[in-house]
Amino acid sequence: MTIELRGLRDKEWDAWFSGLEWAFGGGVWAPEERALWRELTEIDRSIAAWDRDRIVGSFGSFSFRMTVPGGAVVPTAGVTAVSVAATHRRRGLLRRMMRSALEDIHAAGEPLAVLTASEQRIYGRFGYGVATRAMRASIDTARVRIAPPAGADDLTLSVLPPAEAAAHCEELYARLVPTRPGMLARQPGWEKLPLLDPPANRNGASELRCVLAERDGELMGYARYAMKPHWGEGAIPDGTVLVRDLTAADPAAYGALLRFLFEMDLMSTVVLSSRPVDDPLLHLVSDIRRCDLRIVDRLHLRTVDVGAALAARTYATEVDVVLAVEDELCPWNTGNWRLSGGPLGAVCERTTDPAELSFDVRALGAAYLGDASPLALAGAGLVRELRG
Incomplete structure (x- = not known):
């Protein structure tokens, strides 16, 4: 049978997204997640592959702007929602969707396409190279100390619900976008994604919190985190601080935030994900061997x-x-x-x-x-x- 590729229509989104859920293991997303991704989906940049009356493949793009070396913020397609039904593999369907999307991206005047890969081995054959890597650290804070840079004690820290601090955090994030290649300027609606915190996804952790670091009333950094309590044998507190993101405008703010996260009561581990491989953390900890570092691929990039x-x-x-x-x-x-x-x-x-x-x-x-x-x-x- 001939499989037809055509642009997605609004009324088809639920079936399209449900097919994507099955392609990624069959887990059902929390209602809050599903609603936000429905809001962020660019319908006119999304493709559905149809086998008669059934969607058997999906492909989408976001209209991003990304910082490149030198500080320019360049139009970039964010490839997303890539899936092929298990019943329709090895028929060239992914190649057809990729080729069609790249032609559209080129016609739109976007010189770059980026994605994060569920499986790294898939995208090299379509011309994507691993352009950035990310570091994950799981730090034993009972044995590792932080030596904050000068000025860390001059910052004022406060903890707020993330939504209350969101506007100020976004202003700081936007200010820092030109400073690091690979950073994405937030498009309207994307400021909601870092705040997404469905209770069904917490897996025993607390709700998300946000700590702010300010100097003379100016926001210099923030970290969003959750705490996952645990009591070990003998009722010994052994909890984990799960850091979602940490953004700082200068070394003192970074050090002050990191020290705050390290010194939380009843917690003995701090987990930081998606950190740059040249993160200052590597030079602030007292014992790098007890930080359990892991490097993974992050952003895959293609020159369109x-x-x-x-x-x-x-x-x-x-x-x-x-x-x-x-x-x-x-x-x-x-x-x-x-x-x-x-x-x-x-x-x-x-x-x-x-x-x-x-x-x-x-x-x-x-x-x-x-x-x-x-x-x-x-x-x-x-x-x-x-x-x-």
Whole structure:
């Protein structure tokens, strides 16, 4: 039977999302989660695959804006809701949906596409490279101490319900977006996502709380967290502080917030997720071996328009190089590109000059935000030197 791809309609969203739930293991999302994702879904950027009267695949995109090296905030498609029914695998359906979506993203003038992957091995064959990694830390606070930077004692801390502090936290987040490649500017409605806290999802933890760090009335940092109490053998308190996010404008605010989280009564472990791999935490703790660090892939990135993407960012040193790119899914990228520029800006245009480097399209994505060096990628065979 022919499977038809067509744009999603409002009345089809519930069936579309239910199919997505089954594709991700059959768990039913809490009503609060489902309602928010219904609000955030961009219907006109969502695809449903139909086998007669049944949805057997889904694909969507969000209209994001992402910071790239140099501080520019660039239109970026956030790929989401990717699924194929178990009954319809190995028929090329995911490739069809991916190709269709990339054509639409290119037509919309978005030079980049990003996603977070449920399974890392899926997306490399579609040209996505691992562009950022995240660190998870589970810290034994009975044995690890924090040495906050100078100025941490000058900050005033207060704890509020997250909703009450949300507006000020969003202002600080927006101020920091240009400072780190890979940060996403919040689009309307997305400020609700960090506050989502369905009781059904707490798994024995408290409701979410928010601690603010202020200096002379100005917000300098915040952390959203929950506490999960536990009493060990002999009624010894052994709880866990679960940190959802921690954002700070300077080292003193970061140190003050981290110390607050470490010193909570009845808690003996602090778990931080989705931290940058260069997080200051690594240099503030007294014993890194007792922090149980784990590095995982985070943001997968694809260059949808090579010329526009490479021209949108800056480079640490002056560069003038011709790159050869092969791109099966986005054939408009295939060919030779001259990249020239430096710290003040760059230009990337088609050229007939011979190429000096050959980049696998995945390698472009992996190197784009600066997480992976071209030298490391060359060691994996994803970048090749053509001159010699």
